[in-house]
Amino acid sequence: MEYQAAVDYILSFTDYEKLPGSAYTAANFDLRRMDMLLASLGNPQQAATAVHIAGTKGKGSTVAMIASVLSASGRRTAMFTSPHLHTIRERIRIDGQMIAEVELASLVDRLKPEVERINHRAQFGLLTTFEILTALAFLYFQEKAVDYQVLEVGLGGRLDATNVVKPEVCVITTIGFDHTEVLGNTLSKIAAEKAGIIKPGCLAVSSPQPTPASRVISQTCRKMRVPLIRVGHEVTWSKERADLSGQYFSVNGQAGRYQLWIPLLGDHQLENAATAVAALEALASRGTEVSPESLKQGLAQVRWPARFQILGRQPFLIVDGAHNSDSARRLRQSVELYFPQHQVILVLGTSNDKDIKAIVAELAPLCQQVMVTRARHPRAADTKLLADQFAQYGLKAKTTENVAQALLRAKQLATDNDLILVTGSLFIAAEAIEAEQSRLR
Numbered sequence: 001m002e003y004q005a006a007v008d009y010i011l012s013f014t015d016y017e018k019l020p021g022s023a024y025t026a027a028n029f030d031l032r033r034m035d036m037l038l039a040s041l042g043n044p045q046q047a048a049t050a051v052h053i054a055g056t057k058g059k060g061s062t063v064a065m066i067a068s069v070l071s072a073s074g075r076r077t078a079m080f081t082s083p084h085l086h087t088i089r090e091r092i093r094i095d096g097q098m099i100a101e102v103e104l105a106s107l108v109d110r111l112k113p114e115v116e117r118i119n120h121r122a123q124f125g126l127l128t129t130f131e132i133l134t135a136l137a138f139l140y141f142q143e144k145a146v147d148y149q150v151l152e153v154g155l156g157g158r159l160d161a162t163n164v165v166k167p168e169v170c171v172i173t174t175i176g177f178d179h180t181e182v183l184g185n186t187l188s189k190i191a192a193e194k195a196g197i198i199k200p201g202c203l204a205v206s207s208p209q210p211t212p213a214s215r216v217i218s219q220t221c222r223k224m225r226v227p228l229i230r231v232g233h234e235v236t237w238s239k240e241r242a243d244l245s246g247q248y249f250s251v252n253g254q255a256g257r258y259q260l261w262i263p264l265l266g267d268h269q270l271e272n273a274a275t276a277v278a279a280l281e282a283l284a285s286r287g288t289e290v291s292p293e294s295l296k297q298g299l300a301q302v303r304w305p306a307r308f309q310i311l312g313r314q315p316f317l318i319v320d321g322a323h324n325s326d327s328a329r330r331l332r333q334s335v336e337l338y339f340p341q342h343q344v345i346l347v348l349g350t351s352n353d354k355d356i357k358a359i360v361a362e363l364a365p366l367c368q369q370v371m372v373t374r375a376r377h378p379r380a381a382d383t384k385l386l387a388d389q390f391a392q393y394g395l396k397a398k399t400t401e402n403v404a405q406a407l408l409r410a411k412q413l414a415t416d417n418d419l420i421l422v423t424g425s426l427f428i429a430a431e432a433i434e435a436e437q438s439r440l441r
Contacts, residue, residue: 003101006108007088010136015129016155017083018378029159033124037135038164040114044135044142048078048149049288050165051279054157054194055173055207057327058272061264061304062173062207065276067150069298071095073290075147080137080162082130082154085306085430092137094144096303107136130154134161148288156183158196169282170197171205173275175213176326177355191216200224203282207275208232229254229278237274239267244310244338251277255284258292262299265308266334273299306429308334311436315414316342317407319433321426323350325358331423332362342419347406347432349373350424352381356389359424364393366421369413372397373406375427403431404438 001009016028038045051066053059060081070077077095084090089098111132119126134154141149151167153160175191183190191213198204198217204226206217214230221228229235240248246263249270262273276299280290308331311317316339322331335344346367350356364370372387374380387397400406403422410420422432 001105001109001112003105006105009108009112010088010129010132013127013129013132017130028125029156029161030124031159031161031164033118033127034131034135034161034164036118036124037114037127037131038138040118041111041135041139042142044138045165047138047142048146049283050167051148051150051169051171051283052153052162052165052167052197053151053171053173054153054160054197055171056176056190056194056324057330058173058207058268058275059152061269061272061307062171062276062279063150063152064304065262065273065299065302066279067093067148068096068302069276069280069290069295070148070150070288072298072301073294075288076145078137078141078144078146078149079151080134080141080149081152082133083426085426086434088133091133092140094141094146099140103140104136107139110139111136128161131161153194153197156193156196158193160197163197166199167197167202168286169203169205169279170199171275171279172197172207172209172217173272174207174326175209176324187212188216192220195220198224198226200226203227203229203286205229205275205278205282206231207271229282231271231275231278235274235278235281237270237277239270242338249273253277253281255281256292258295260296260299262302264302264304265310265338266330267337268330268334269307306426306433309429309433311433314416315345315411315418315420317420317422317436319422319429321429322359322423323354323425325355325362328359328362328423331421332366335366335419335421339419342417343368343415345369345371345410345414345418345420347371347373347403347410347420347422347428348386348424349375349383349403349406349428350381350386351377351379351427353379354381354425356381356385360386360389360393363423364390364395367395369410370395370397371400371406371410373400373403373428375403375425375431377425377427380427403428404435407432407435
C-alpha cells in the first residue's frame, strides 16, 4: 500500500477528533475491541516500559520532556502524542524521529486484515481511527525494540485507547475545564476520567491541581494502593531567570536538586518540567538510571512547537495552541511577562466545541486589534460568532476566511515593535506555521 492510501485508510474510520460532543461511553470507547486487536498482534503494548500521561494542560509538553531525557540517557525511547500539527507521522516518534512513510504504510498492510476481521464481527463495536493509530504505534515500537514508550492520552483516560498499557509511571498533568460535554461539567468528574489511567503496581505523579481534582486523584491512588508524588509538595521548583531563548530554573526533587534550562517559554512550562522531573525520578526509583547530566541535557534539547513559539521578529510573531480558558489565561500571562510594552494584534480561530466566550474574555484585554479566522478543520468555529464576542469588549474584529490571509493582513497592520499573536487551537497554530514556512521558502 502506498503511504497516502494508508493514511486515507486510517482516516476512513470514525474519527472522534472531528466529531465534537460524541458520548464518552463504554459503547463508543470500548477497550475490549482494542484488547482483541492487540491480542491478535501479539500484545505489542507490553513490549516496552510505559509512562502514561493524562490531564488537561501540558500533556504533550510533559511527554516531550520525559522522552527527551530518556533519549539523552541512552534509552531507545518512543513517544505517542495527539493531535498532530502538519502530518499524522508526528504522532509516532522514536528518539525524536517521526515514523517513515514507508514504515507507516507497511504497518497498515499488516494491520488491515485484523482490523477488517474485528470490524466484521463488531462484537464490541467498530474500531476507530484513533484506536487503529494507537495499535499501529504499539506495533511500530515493538518492531523497533524501544526500551520506553511515553504515551499521551487522546481523550479523558479511563476509556482512551492508550489505556491498555500497564504503566510503570502514570502522570496526571493539571486538570481544567475542557471537553466538558464529553467528560463532565465538574472538575471532580473530569478528574475521575483522567485518573482512570492509574493502575495497581504503578507510581503516580500529579501536577498541581485544583482542590476537587486533587481530592479525586488522591482517593484513586489510595484505592489502588499506588504511591502518589505531588508536584508542589514532594517535588518543588523555582524560577531563576528567563529571556526569549528559554528559562533557567531549579527543581527540588525527592532524589536531589537540579539546576536546569529549557528552550520553552512561559511559567507553565516550568510546572510541566517539574512534573517531568518527578516522573523521571519515579522511574529511577524502579531501576531506570537517569543521571543529573542526562536530565539537564534532555530538557535543554526538548522541542515542542506551537507552544508560545516565536516564529518571527520585527514584528514579533508568536503562535500558541491555547484552546481553552485556562490555557488562554496562561498565554495572556506569558505575553504580559515577556512583551509588556508591545501592542498586540491578535489572530484568533477556535473549534466550535470550545468555550469561546471564556477564551475571548481572557485574550480581549491583551489586544488593540483583532483578526478572526478559521482553520481548515471541520470543527472550526464560525468567524461571526468570534467577532460578536469581541464586540462585547469594544473590539471590532476583522474577518478573514483562512489563516494565511489573516496573517498577511496582520503583518500589513503591524509596525516593527508590535506583537502578532496567533492562537485559539493547534489547528490554527499549525496553519500559521505552514504559511510562514511557505513565505520563507
